[in-house]
Amino acid sequence: MTVGVVVGLVAGLAAGLLLVALVPAVRARVTSAAGRSGRRLGMGRLAIPDDQQAGLGRRTIDSLRAGVVVLDADDQPVRVNPAARAMGLLRTGPTPGSIAAHPLIRTLAGQVRRTGVRREIELDLPRGRDSAGENPLGVHLRAMAIGGGHVAVEAVDVTESHRLARVRRDFVANVSHELKTPIGALQLLAEALLDATEPAGAAAPDLSEDLVAARRFAERIQHESTRLGRLVQELLELTRLQGAEPQPPPEPVAVDWVVAEVVDRTRTSAAARRIEVEVTGERGLTVYGSDTQLATAVSNLVENAINYSGEDTTVRIATRADDEHVEIAVTDQGIGIAPTDVDRIFERFYRADQARSRDTGGTGLGLAIVKHIASNHGGRVEVASTLGGGSTFTLRLPARPPDDLLATLPPAGIESGPAELRQV
Known part of the structure; x- marks a missing residue:
């Protein structure tokens, strides 16, 4: 063409x-x-x-204010508008006086040609030769095939929204780190107060009313400080998942190990409520990513199922796979979720039942963490629930290694340094 x-x-x-x-x-x-x-x-x-x-x-x-680059079947730019040039999406070509698209643009176009599916990503590109990336350009790229091997790539400048997101993440991380020390001190003081008010033995006289009250207040302080410590820890975890720290390189993870780790982590809380955690499904499955993050995601789902289920019930972890995905489903026999709440339960701090969440000590961040872990692994989390009839949360992950953009760059390399990628 x-x-x-x-x-x-x-x-x-x-x-x-x-x-x-x-x-x-x-x-x-x-x-x-x-x-x-x-x-x-x-x-x-x-x-x-x-x-x-x-x-x-x-x-x-x-x-157009959005940048537009059209590449032919040989990845040569055949149409580039001024906005794309201003964003720095072009590079010097292999021959004098020629131009070439940014390596990431070429890689994205190649993926669209191979799969025939439109691709979207958001990324931070260092400006010029600023390899430190102190003031990156945030762009949202959308690539689609237009026939004959040609691919059109649209680029929208989202630098300001990325900057605000970084400011928010840094603020949350800094405040959370500062809170860890006083929260730890509160927990230690509460434990010391409980030890000081504990009877010396079975033959010791009954505690006075003042000591009984002091002990009750100390127990409450310990409970609330533990809950606050959990909130701070989950805030830090969520901040890391949202991009404050780079994702670890993906590695093969045995689903059997993830399930066994989750059962071990949740054994105490399940036994306290006389809830049986049952494991069913296929064995020997493999996903790709971070084993600790995946174990955290499934643990959050199981803990959530335990907290919102009645005593003497069953929480089931089921695994299955097809050619494209591996699914880890957690099913409970709990109170269920109202249809009006299903679309919001993965929001930060959203709670369908405020009173119930306070009783269980929940922070409102567990499902948000699951959502971000699933997204960072190229998957998603889904929920099916009936009010009063229990819920099923399904973590769906790719069954094959992730298609890493940076790993498939052309030999020319990136002149402007590495880029931070986020799949959309």
């Missing part, structure tokens, strides 16, 4: 947009002179010469 054909495709898109804008005028013309207008318009096409359509297409793309 030649450059002229690509320009023609873009011009056709612009002509279609122009047709939508002219619908009222065209309708009025048809009403006043239906026969003549119908013959002139034919099948809804405007009577605009092809060269004028091409010019409209070029001017339309050049006027």
